[in-house]
Amino acid sequence: KAGVTQTPRYLIxxxxxxxxxxxxxxxxxxxxxxxxxxxxQGLQFLFxxxxxxxxxxxxxxxxxxxxxxxxxxxxxxxxTLELGDSALxxxxxxxxxxxxxxxxxxxxxxxxxx
Amino acid sequence: GEDVEQxxxxxxxxxxxxVINCTYTDSSSTYLYWYxxxxxAGLQLLTxxxxxxxxxxxxxxxxxxxxxxxxxSLRIADTQTGDSAIxxxxxxxxxxxxxxxxxxxxxxxxxx
Numbered sequence: 001k002a003g004v005t006q007t008p009r010y011l012i013x014x015x016x017x018x019x020x021x022x023x024x025x026x027x028x029x030x031x032x033x034x035x036x037x038x039x040x041q042g043l044q045f046l047f048x049x050x051x052x053x054x055x056x057x058x059x060x061x062x063x064x065x066x067x068x069x070x071x072x073x074x075x076x077x078x079x080t081l082e083l084g085d086s087a088l089x090x091x092x093x094x095x096x097x098x099x100x101x102x103x104x105x106x107x108x109x110x111x112x113x114x
Numbered sequence: 115g116e117d118v119e120q121x122x123x124x125x126x127x128x129x130x131x132x133v134i135n136c137t138y139t140d141s142s143s144t145y146l147y148w149y150x151x152x153x154x155a156g157l158q159l160l161t162x163x164x165x166x167x168x169x170x171x172x173x174x175x176x177x178x179x180x181x182x183x184x185x186x187s188l189r190i191a192d193t194q195t196g197d198s199a200i201x202x203x204x205x206x207x208x209x210x211x212x213x214x215x216x217x218x219x220x221x222x223x224x225x226x
């Protein structure tokens with residue numbers, strides 16, 4: 001089975017722009033979670049999608065949004081980029097929603113905001 | 115506190131055992147996880163332990179869980195240079211919904 005894939009792997013944007021990141025979960029997995037990893041804040045939960053619905057959301061501003069499609073693929077969008085949005089964005093998939101489900105991570109998208 | 119805590123750095127020699135420690139916060143966490151992150155890569159699930167267990171062994175990896183002290187450890191036997199990476203423990207935290215909360219990460223350096 002293929003693992004979690006994320007595209008693109010690297011991205012450079014300037015302040016004020018917007019960006020869309022994509023995540024394809026493991027086949028059969030219906031839940032996708034997104035995390036932001038920075039040297040200062042570590043790994044922080046952004047949101048979780050299950051059956052095309054956002055189930056949970058972390059403590060991030062409304063500039064961060066996402067969606068999930070009927071094939072379970074997910075996208076996250078960041079609008080009006082700020083320098084502090086530079087980070088590694090990781091997505092993880094699991095069979096279903098709920099913290100008890102083991103999450104498998106993709107390689108991440110490294111975003112640099114100039 | 116609210117943070118899942120880990121020591122920042124551990125250095126061992128090849129062939130020695132490594133022990134990485136973690137103090138978590140949510141006593142109701144049903145599962146506790148260990149993930150490995152190599153440079154420039156995502157997180158690789160290493161192992162996990164169910165909260166009603168004290169110990170779990172998986173080849174070179176041994177996980178110990180002390181629920182009373184909310185202490186989790188990962189022992190890597192016969193540590194190899196390829197084990198050099200950052201290791202994260204993670205708990206399931208209940209805050210109205212369940213989410214995975216990660217520790218600060220321990221950078222393991224294995225020298226030949």
